[in-house]
Amino acid sequence: xxxxxxxxxxxxxxxxxGGCETNETNAPAGINPDSSVGPAAGQLGGAxxxxxxxxxxxxxxxxxxxxxxxxYCAPRCxxxxxxxxxxxxxxxxxxxxxxFTPFLGEPTKSAFGTDALSRGVACAPRTEGxxxxxxxxxCSHNEALVxxxxxxxxGCYCLPGYKLTASKDACVFDNSHCSIFSYADKASREELKSxxxxxxxxxxxxxxxxxxxxxxxxxxHTGAFFCNINDTQLNGxxxxxxxxxxxxxxxxxxxxxxxxxxxxxxxxxxxxLGCADICCKCKEASSxxxxxxxxxxxxxxxxxxxxxxxxxxxDTGTTDTGTxxxxxxxxxxxxxxxxxxxxxxxxxxxxxxxxxxxxxxHCCQPSxxxxxxxxxxxxxxxxxxxxxxxxxxxxxxxxxxxxxxxFVKNPDPMCANYATGFKGTKCATSCAATEIEMCSxxxxxxxxxxxxxxxxxxxxxxxx
Numbered sequence: 268x269x270x271x272x273x274x275x276x277x278x279x280x281x282x283x284x285g286g287c288e289t290n291e292t293n294a295p296a297g298i299n300p301d302s303s304v305g306p307a308a309g310q311l312g313g314a315x316x317x318x319x320x321x322x323x324x325x326x327x328x329x330x331x332x333x334x335x336x337x338x339y340c341a342p343r344c345x346x347x348x349x350x351x352x353x354x355x356x357x358x359x360x361x362x363x364x365x366x367f368t369p370f371l372g373e374p375t376k377s378a379f380g381t382d383a384l385s386r387g388v389a390c391a392p393r394t395e396g397x398x399x400x401x402x403x404x405x406c407s408h409n410e411a412l413v414x415x416x417x418x419x420x421x422g423c424y425c426l427p428g429y430k431l432t433a434s435k436d437a438c439v440f441d442n443s444h445c446s447i448f449s450y451a452d453k454a455s456r457e458e459l460k461s462x463x464x465x466x467x468x469x470x471x472x473x474x475x476x477x478x479x480x481x482x483x484x485x486x487x488h489t490g491a492f493f494c495n496i497n498d499t500q501l502n503g504x505x506x507x508x509x510x511x512x513x514x515x516x517x518x519x520x521x522x523x524x525x526x527x528x529x530x531x532x533x534x535x536x537x538x539x540l541g542c543a544d545i546c547c548k549c550k551e552a553s554s555x556x557x558x559x560x561x562x563x564x565x566x567x568x569x570x571x572x573x574x575x576x577x578x579x580x581x582d583t584g585t586t587d588t589g590t591x592x593x594x595x596x597x598x599x600x601x602x603x604x605x606x607x608x609x610x611x612x613x614x615x616x617x618x619x620x621x622x623x624x625x626x627x628x629h630c631c632q633p634s635x636x637x638x639x640x641x642x643x644x645x646x647x648x649x650x651x652x653x654x655x656x657x658x659x660x661x662x663x664x665x666x667x668x669x670x671x672x673x674f675v676k677n678p679d680p681m682c683a684n685y686a687t688g689f690k691g692t693k694c695a696t697s698c699a700a701t702e703i704e705m706c707s708x709x710x711x712x713x714x715x716x717x718x719x720x721x722x723x724x725x726x727x728x729x730x731x
Contacts, residue, residue, distance in 0.1 A: 268558070276399070281452070282362070286460075291517060293713050295705065303448065304384060304411030305356070305357075305462075305463070305464075306356045308320070309321055309322055309340060310322060310340060311323075311325065311340055311341070311342070311352055311353060311356055312339055312340065312341070312353055313338060313339060313340050313356075313357025314338060314339060316338060317328035317494075318545065321340035323342075324342075324343075325340040325342050325343075326339060326341060326343065326401055327339070327399055327403055328338070328340075328393065328402075328403050329405055330339045330407075331403060331404040331405060331407045331410075331423075337407065337408065338661045339404075341353050341401055341402040341403060342402050343399065343401050343402075344390040344400050344402045345390070345400065345682050346390060346403060346646075347388070347389070347390050348682075349390060349402060350388040350389070350390050350402035351388075352386045353402045353403075353404070354386075354387075355405065356383070357385070357386050357463070358384070358386070358462070358463045358465065359383055359384070359385040359464075360383065360384040360385070360448075360459070360547060360616075360717065361383035361384060362382040362383065362724055363377070363379070363382055363384060363427075363447050363501060364377060364382065364447070364496075364501070364634045365379075365381065365382050365634060366378050367496045367501070367634075367638060367655060369448075369496060369497040370481070370493075370495040370497070370506055370508050372406075372480060372497065373611035374650070375499060377499060377500075377501055378424055378499035378500050378708075379411055379412075379413050379414070379424065379500075379501070380413055380414035380415060380416070380418075381412075381414050382634075382724075384406060384411035384426060385411060385412065386404040386407070386408070386410065386411065386412065386428075387406055387420065388402055388403065388405060389402070389403055389405050389406055389413035389420075390402055391403060396604040400454065403445060404471065404583050405423065406423035407437070407438070408438075408463075408464075409425060409429050409437070409438040409439070409465065410423040410424065410425055410426060410429075410438055410631060411423065411426055424500050425438035425500065426438065426448075426465065427446035427447045427448050427500060427501040427502055428440060428444075428445075428446035428448055428449075428465075428466065428467060428468055428502065429441060430492070440464075440466040442468060442503055444468065444502055444505075445468045445470075445472065445494035445502075445503050445504065445505055446463075446467070446468060446494070446496075446501055446502045447494075447496055447501035447502075447503070448467040448468070449468055449494045449503070450494065451467065458673065464630075465626060472491075472492035472493055472494055472505035472506070473492055473505070473558075473560075474492070474559060474621055475509050475560035476591050477492045477504075477505040478495075478504055478505065478506045478507070479507040479508055479558070481506070481507070482507045482509065482557075483557070483707050485514070486517075487509060487513070487514060488507065488556065488557050488558060489507065489508065489509045490507070490558045491508055491509070491617075492506065492507050492508070493505070493506060493508055494506075495508070500577075507558065509571075526547045526548065526631060527547065527548050527549075528546050528547040528548075529546045529547070532546035538666060550708045555721075562708065567641075588596060593643040600680075600682065600683045601683050601719040601720060601721040601727070602618065602708075602726055603707060603708035603719050603726075603728050604707060604726060605707060605708040606657050606660060606661070607622055608660065609624065609661075610622035610624055610625055610661075611622060611623055611625055611630070611654065611656055611661050612657065612725070613632070613638050613640055614630070614638060614654075614723065614724050614725045615632060615637055615638045615724065616630065616637060616638040616639065621640060623640035623641075624640070625655075625656060625660075625661035625662075626643070626661070626662070626663065627642070628640045628641060628643055628652060629641060629643050629647065629653055629655045630653075630654035630655075631647035631648065631651045631653060631654075632647075632651055632652040632653075632654060632723060633648070633650070633651050633673060634650060634651075647691075651689045652689070652690060652723050653690065653692075653693075654691050654692050655668075655691065655693050655694060656668035656693070656694055656705065657692065657705060657707050658705055658707040658711035658728070659711040660708070660711060661694070662694035663694060663697055664680075665696065665705055667693045667694070667696070667698055667705075668692055668693075668694060668698055668704070668706075668711070669692065669693055669694070669695050669697075669698035669699070669702045669703065669704060670686065670689065670691075670698075670702060670703030670704075670705050670727075671688075671689065671690040671691055671692065671693065671703075672686040672687060672688045672689030672690060672703060672722065673686060673687045673688055673701060673703070674703045674720060674729045674731070675687060676718070676731070683719075683720065683721045684718065684719065684720035684729075685720055685721055685722060686720060686722040686729075689722045689723055693703055702731075703730075704729065704730040705728065705729065705730075706728040706729065706730050707728050708728070711730075712730035713730070714730065715730040715731050716730070717729070717730060717731075718730075
């Protein structure tokens with residue numbers, strides 16, 4: 268397969284629905300569309316056999332990234348921005364973790380290199396070596412594009428929960444294990460299926476389908492089960508887990524004994540040794556038994572709360588040169604939001620829409636799951652983004668809000684600005700040359716103009 272440089276479009280929804288509705292009455296002759304999933308045949312992103320099946324002067328493109336046999340209607344293009352409408356007809360799923368820690372394991376990077384899973388689009392020659400550029404998906408259905416450390420298109424992997432066929436020409440659902448999608452709430456799982464025909468392992472992790480070897484080796488059981496993500500493509504296995512506190516309690520129970528002693532026997536015992544053995548009956552303190560597989564055993568809810576916040580991400584990008592397929596990584600431009608006096612927005616906090624109190628709280632945002640507004644004296648975890656302000660109004664008088672990272676202005680005005688190495692925000696008398704002076708729709712720049720950019724799933728501003 269020829270290497271393509273693809274564009275990601277990430278929108279502020281947990282699961283992105285395309286802009287096209289299915290309409291069987293528009294299906295060209297000879298097409299048998301699936302009336303429940305995806306755009307209508309003949310429409311943008313919809314099924315086709317030949318160019319004549321497509322409306323509005325579009326062409327019938329075969330395959331994704333010059334491979335595969337699926338055919339769909341797509342427009343001609345001169346730049347990546349011409350392909351944005353096509354990207355909206357397929358899925359963008361996120362946020363997913365870029366780093367995860369398996370149970371009893373070490374932090375591991377996801378193979379996808381991004382927190383949004385999508386097929387990606389490219390503006391490229393219709394055929395290898397051809398002169399007519401058309402929009403095409405970079406990855407086939409049930410795949411997601413992979414980015415390298417520089418944000419460049421690297422290839423395609425099967426979606427979590429899917430595997431390659433023996434012939435390695437398609438990704439099919441693998442119902443033998445759970446995946447990161449198992450953590451989505453019920454509504455999101457249903458949306459994956461109804462909109463994009465993406466299946467999710469739905470059997471709750473329990474004593475019947477879980478790995479209990481770690482608990483067995485320690486003789487410590489909790490009866491609590493979860494999907495242990497242990498694969499770089501964000502697949503996992505159902506596992507019985509325990510916390511450090513539970514393990515400590517288990518070990519303590521195994522070294523503690525419940526004894527019933529006959530006080531009269533002890534008083535009259537004349538043995539120099541062994542009175543306890545003679546006069547007392549002891550047994551180990553009780554501890555949970557190994558869970559048994561039955562209808563009621565060990566069923567655990569593996570869902571996590573819906574984050575309910577923006578899922579936009581900023582990545583590196585370049586502009587179209589006009590002579591080769593577009594190489595840009597592109598997200599929709601961010602917008603400036605007015606701040607609330609005395610508080611600032613905390614992304615992915617539960618419940619959604621919660622604000623942290625400035626100067627007394629900070630927002631600790633993990634790579635996955637819910638954020639929290641914590642007392643400012645309580646540090647965030649090392650891997651979390653530490654938000655302490657969004658503009659100068661959240662800081663003590665005379666101080667600025669400084670972003671710890673590097674602002675990057677996207678040369679394409681159709682694509683979002685972003686930040687690299689972003690760790691959070693802080694209040695300071697002045698911002699270092701390597702930092703970002705933060706601002707908002709309310710203002711707050713000591714010099715320059717407040718310019719929107721997107722980072723860590725938030726739309727914020729930088730003084731430029």
